Amino acid sequence: MSSFIPKKVLGKFMHVTNEPLKRQSGKSLVFFMGAGFCPFCAAERWAIVNALANFGRWEGLTDTTSAGQDEKYLNIPTVSFARAKYTSDYVEFIGRETADRNFEPLQELDEKDYEILDTFNPDQIIPFLLIDGQFMQVGSGYSPQILEGMDHTRVRAELENPVSAVGKAIRSEIDNIAAMVCKSTGGKAGVCNSENVKSLAARI
Numbered sequence: 001m002s003s004f005i006p007k008k009v010l011g012k013f014m015h016v017t018n019e020p021l022k023r024q025s026g027k028s029l030v031f032f033m034g035a036g037f038c039p040f041c042a043a044e045r046w047a048i049v050n051a052l053a054n055f056g057r058w059e060g061l062t063d064t065t066s067a068g069q070d071e072k073y074l075n076i077p078t079v080s081f082a083r084a085k086y087t088s089d090y091v092e093f094i095g096r097e098t099a100d101r102n103f104e105p106l107q108e109l110d111e112k113d114y115e116i117l118d119t120f121n122p123d124q125i126i127p128f129l130l131i132d133g134q135f136m137q138v139g140s141g142y143s144p145q146i147l148e149g150m151d152h153t154r155v156r157a158e159l160e161n162p163v164s165a166v167g168k169a170i171r172s173e174i175d176n177i178a179a180m181v182c183k184s185t186g187g188k189a190g191v192c193n194s195e196n197v198k199s200l201a202a203r204i
Helices: 039-052 109-119 153-159 165-185 194-203
Strands: 028-036 056-059 064-065 077-080 085-088 092-096 128-131 135-138
Touching: 028 039, 028 109, 028 165, 039 056, 039 092, 039 153, 039 165, 077 153, 085 092, 109 128, 128 165, 135 153, 153 165, 165 194
Parallel strands: 028 092
Antiparallel strands: 028 128, 056 085, 064 077, 128 135
């Protein structure tokens, strides 16, 4: 990484290396670290879940909310990756939730997780999203403030509403993530042929 100068690509994502981080499976790795209390993590999960749904299948996602106190934005509706399972022919997803919404420890990181963090995010700032070892984002792609006061049903309705400002903000982040996954997987999924994602991938 020392000879590579990171540059901004899409949204808040940075292109940090030219070296893909493949797993033994040969799949492209998408690594996320967050915590249940964190409102910025809560916001980013909506985009991650919907983007990766284009490349595989989710099971075990549970609805929850971010902390109800001691954070800038409270009770942001989201899902938890703690018990979730993701299967895909192209992508291996690792989601680590280090604490629950009440700030209690939840999942422990393993040795390979720490190797990733030591390389890309030594300060262990959350939320942290790494796509294929090439693209990373620390923080969320849009503000959790736009989800304050909403429940899960409302957020999902906003996502489906083409004229919703909230939906547009989340969909923009979904498309950014999808474009980078398309870039890292050789554009094998159907979403990679959509005009919007295709034009974003061309900019990377």
